[in-house]
Amino acid sequence: MATYDFHTIERKWQDIWEKDQVFSIDPASAENRYYVLEMFPYPSGRIHMGHVRNYSIGDVVARYKRMRGHAVFHPMGWDAFGLPAENAAIKHGVHPAKWTYENIATMRAQLKRMGYSYDWSREIATCHPKYYRWEQEFFLKFLRRGLVYRKKAPVNWCPGCHTVLANEQVEDGKCWRCDALVEQRELEQWFVRITAYAEELLADLDTLAGGWPERVLTMQRHWIGKSTGMEIDFALEDMDGAVTVFTTRQDTLYGATFMSLAPEHPLVERLIAGTPQEAAVREFCRKVINMDRFQRAADDLEKEGMFTGRFCINPVTGRRMPIYVANFVLMGYGTGAVMAVPAHDQRDFDFAAKYELPLAVVIEPRGEHLDPARMTAAYTEPGVLTNSGPFDGMDSEAAKEAIAAMLEEKGLGRRAVNYRLRDWNISRQRYWGAPIPVVYCDACGVVPVPEDQLPVELPLDVQVRPDGRSPLPECDAFVRTTCPTCGGPARRETDTMDTFVESSWYFARYLAARDESQPFDPAVTNAWLPVDQYIGGIEHAILHLLYARFFTKALRDEGYLAVNEPFAHLLTQGMVLLDGSKMSKSKGNIVDPDAMVERYGADTVRLFCLFAAPPEKDLEWSDRGIEGAHRFLLRVWRLVDELADILTPVGACAAISGNLTPAERELRRKEHDTVRRATNDLDDKFQFNTAIAALMELVNALYLAKDELRGTACGPQVLSSAVATVLTVLSPFAPHLSEELWQRLGFTTMLVHTPWPTYDPAALVLDEITVVVQVNGKLRGQVTAPASASEDELRTLALADPNVARHLEGKTVVKVIVVPKKLVNVVVR
Incomplete structure (x- = not known):
């Protein structure tokens, strides 16, 4: 077999998955549904290791659930409006639209290079008018209901970002984005009456217990207060x-x-x-x-x-x-x-x-x-x-x-x-955001834009200011308009919406991403929501997660949705650290994912991120760790290479005919025990690191047994089954290598379409056990016995052991204590 050329192998399988639309499903006809979603990224640059960890976790869940027989919906999109993209664009001297769409293209290519199983046909970008058009409709519905209102109020003003911040966006008196000291100003602002749902937001936290981390529930309870x-x-x-x-x-x-x-x-x-x-x-x-x-x-x-x-x-x-x-x-x-x-x-x-x-x-x-x-x-x-x-x-x-x-x-x-909860200030005095769909008429006052005139599009032919101040107030082509009520001259609102508005409903839009006639197809959306498994950072506990819960309830009451909560289960992954500190460009402690993929391959990077720590804990980056992950994949590659002449496509945990030798039975037991452990670790607990550890033990057992089993009657079958199990269990973590080796074994169906193996409890039963023998509590020997041996049989074997018998000479046996399947202690005087 050729050397492990991960670049060629990974590109090959990514092309096949994309060409065959392997990860696309029709949500309208799917049964046994499972919706897994990671928080979508800001396209303000390139992906970082935090992204890689987050999306690798989600991809394992998606691939595992797919192998367990679920129709998995796993989309990806872009949280494309807001300060991060705009500030980065200003810094680089380009228009935010150009910067954003170029970054989307770059980051999309990076995510595809990682082999994530996204349904790219459902991709959305919140800065696209066909997306925020519906957001403007929601605003108007809320305005009619009194859920949106305008008032003059003291607000949190960030002098660095030149905009108002919601209370939740002020951290220790500083802007959550730029760390500038926040000032208090009094301005006319648009608010969403989130307080109207305070009691329900609080009470429904009890329904999320067990599905959400208790830490997040506690933080929300405190914030609602x-x-x-x-x-x-x-x-x-x-x-x-x-x-x-x-x-x-x-x-x-x-x-x-x-x-x-x-x-x-x-x-x-x-x-x-x-x-x-x-x-x-x-x-x-x-x-x-x-x-x-x-x-x-x-x-x-x-x-x-x-x-x-x-x-x-x-x-x-x-x-x-x-x-x-x-x-x-x-x-x-x-x-x-x-x-x-x-x-x-x-x-x-x-x-x-x-x-x-x-x-x-x-x-x-x-x-x-x-x-x-x-x-x-x-x-x-x-x-x-x-x-x-x-x-x-x-x-x-x-x-x-x-x-x-x-x-x-x-x-x-x-x-x-x-x-304690205050109403949500959604006015932002910045350019790169969804326009608020109202006009101001001297005769009629504040006038909503009619729904048939939506979207109110953000003009792209403006010059963005270097200091971050919005150019919209001075853009006459945008500001000057006609009053929908009286036909007289009017002025458009030049504030844009807080970017958290866009991220408060995107998870529902994925299911109708190309529908231009309605924001959601109720029959489809209500069948899939809430999201079965949501994955993202703890830093959003009282920002995005609280807003998304509110939006779900408000849209429910407008008749758009029929669910009370957006996310049934939440996993908050830990950070990726380097030398004990969070990775940051400003600190210069960045590990570039592209460089790691170029050096080791996507499978290795994924495997390391999933093996180095439990998903909810912080992960310390380690060069030795990623090298170890790569060595493990090389061992799997070499294992298949060395056994290629005897391996046949029998499948994982295959039925074996014939009488097995003790060595064959032991490898078979290890194979089925690996499936048992990995299944238990992945079923809802998502303890990827221990599942991978079990897989590593099976690979070690294969290396120890392969030479002996190559020449036995049933050895090739046992080895073929165990290798197939290795590749099947490994495939959610390292899908490219697994698919390649699976194909080389002669399988004609892709691993991604192969069911997760089922272990046989009978195969887990030990034929023989090793029992420790002590004399007066000191180790004097060990004996091998049938797993079914009785206590009397274990006593007899222990007393007959030559080394034990030597320590009994000239002494009187007082009693023999048997701990079944573990030890025999002979008490003498």
Whole structure:
């Protein structure tokens, strides 16, 4: 056999798979469906090792499930709009469209070179008008329903990217893309009312338990952040109206001594108007509003505030409570107002200490007394109420319910549920995105673009600015239009949609990728969704994954879909590291996939990525590791080469006729045990590394047995079956080499169309076992016995062993302990 020319072999089989459309299916007629999907990439450059690992995992799942008899849908596309592609294009001085489509061509060729089993006939690119046309339709449907709205609001502004960011896109006060410090600005923006689905998004996480990593479920629960408590009204002194707070600690209401407002609170201007503090408070608010909101929420933030000059009234004590504006209160949580209970909240305690505000103890540990004058920290544990009128002596947890009932009865408050989740800001002041389909008319106001005029296409004949600012506002050919309502002059919206809108529904569009009459074929889409297995990074836990869940529910309610969740099972793969750090161009620690494929072949690169670590763990890149993976494939190649003259196409785990020798039975047992282990490892657990390890053990066993079995009566059959099993089990991991050797063995059906082997439990039974023999717990020998040997038979064999008998001379056997199939221990004195 010729040397292992992986370049020629891999190109050969990739051409065959593409020519025969091996991985394409008709979703409308498929049965026993299985939808496997990896998160699609941004086409902002070339694929990296993180891509290779992600897509190799998905490809093994797809190939394995196909061999298990499923009609597998495994598409690929491009998350082509947004900042990554636009910024890269600007950096390289080319138009984002040209940059994006050239990168798509490059990355598509790279993925095909890896031999991934994608149905390329379903390929989509989100920057294509035939894709985002439907997204614009969804926007209009949501707008009519009140699920999309426009308002002036404080927003996260990235000065580096010149655009607004959603809350989820701000990480530790910095832009998730460029790491610039995020500023707070007030702008007119488009929002999606994701909060309308907060309760369902939270409740349905329970339906994903077992299918999604618990870590992701926990992150989403925290981000949605449901709190159950009370809204309580504190009447303003000498003014109409009230300050409304949301609290989960109504049991501390009697201890509220002052009020803290967020600087953004709409009451602030009214409260300070005409007071001596007006200018100073306004300047303080301006300074705090421009602070990083994450810094403002940090526990170690130095608490600062200013007195507004106004008071409100505690509804149960009648106490006059001074109203402060405080830097640690955020408008995005609750009502933006906090009843301050400094004796029982540490932030309030610190604030009160700084501004010499009073403490009122209303909860004490059972049997203890707290002196406010001696407290050095807030008491925040449960306890017994004191100084709380009719509730004195009541357990604090029970008092929550009792005080809630009292407040409702007197009309002073109402039970309420609050969520940390905020509505999704989808306006982006950038060029490379889907246009928002509305116009502004001086006579008619905001006017939706009629659906029969969609898509509103992004103009491609514009000059992109080097600083990233959008050229759309100055593109008259785009901006100037006609009002659909009155026919008068109008202006198009020049904000584009957040790129996460495109990735929130793409998984459903694959199933109708070429349908220009509708976004989805309901009969097909609802038969295939939710995606059976979704694969991607943990970094999208509260970005893409939360948005996709929301979009699925919103599209369901518009009649497009009939499912509640987009992804039934989720696998979050670990990162690829080099010298303990995440691979990054900026760090200069990149391993180029193309270079590795050129040196070792795609099969080797795939095998290493799948063998070096479990998929959910980080993978440390290792030159020795990839060389080891290559050596293993060379061993498989040589094994078939050395046995080529006796191997026949009998298939994996083939039935063998004739009486087998012990060596033949042992290899057959190892073969079937390998299939058993690999099947268990791949069935839903996706423990690829241990499946490959089992395969390596079988190859080792073949090398040890091949010379002896070559000359036995049944040896060639046993060897042929075991080699066929090696290639069949190896094929999802290293498909090109496996197909090539399969063909050279004489098989006429491709491995990709060959069923996964079924092991025979009878073949796993050992004919003989080796039993360790001890004397007084010390190893003195070992004996070979039939696997079915009884305890009496094992005792007899152990005592008859010459070396054991020598250690028994002159001694009395007290007892013989038998551990079935493992050891015999002779106790003597």
